[in-house]
Amino acid sequence: MGTCAGTWPENIWGPRQQGAGAELQIEETAIPGVLILTPARHSDGRGFFCETWNARRLGEAGITLDFVQDNQSLSHVPDTVRGLHYQAPPHAQAKLVRCGRGALFDVAVDARRGSPAWGQWVGVDLTPEDGRQLLIPAGCLHGFATRAPDTEILYKCSDFYAPDCDGTVRWDSCGIDWGLGGAPVLSEKDAAAPPWAEFDSPFTWPFTREGTPCA
């Protein structure tokens, strides 16, 4: 990891307007287009207020996505692992992920053939306290491990659920250091998923934010 950090991927997100960023901190990661977003919090005696997603603000930062579905899942036990999942074109999904309760270790794997970060992963701790979000462009696998009981994940998706396009890569086949305390709790589907070495990725680099290969 690390070879691509610091290079704003204008083939994925548009140019950033000057002044963007006061209300929204944006950090790049080792995978082009995978971003850590931290919206500002307005604190007072009651607590805080936060715009967790603002289309105009992201647009000023060059990030235009038409989110069409919001998802929530709850995992009771720490070390629950969900992933690594993707939807293939024409229903590829970008995702904006945050933690509503508990603590998450959220992971993206670059599955865009020809990407400078092909096969690399990034993992980010997300909690309700830190308010961080992980933005994962289409073309990356997504998964997470829970670090606390009753952990809730909340995420926006840029395309609808399309079970026919749904795919899974085995969680332990990409060299990810999940930091687990023991054997993970997995769904039957995830436990039976094929490994990365057998994964015939439908994604190529560059890959547009809409989730379609560039012409």
Ligand SMILES: Cc1cn([C@H]2C[C@H](O)[C@@H](COP(=O)(O)OP(=O)(O)O[C@H]3O[C@@H](C)C(=O)[C@@H](O)[C@H]3O)O2)c(=O)[nH]c1=O
């Ligand atoms: C993903 C999804 C599932 N479902 C249904 C199918 C099934 O009956 C039940 C549970 O589905 P799953 O086992 O696939 O749920 P889960 O393992 O939580 O799947 C999710 O994992 C994370 C890592 C992602 O990135 C998501 O895109 C999604 O793939 O919910 C929907 O109705 N809509 C959806 O969008």
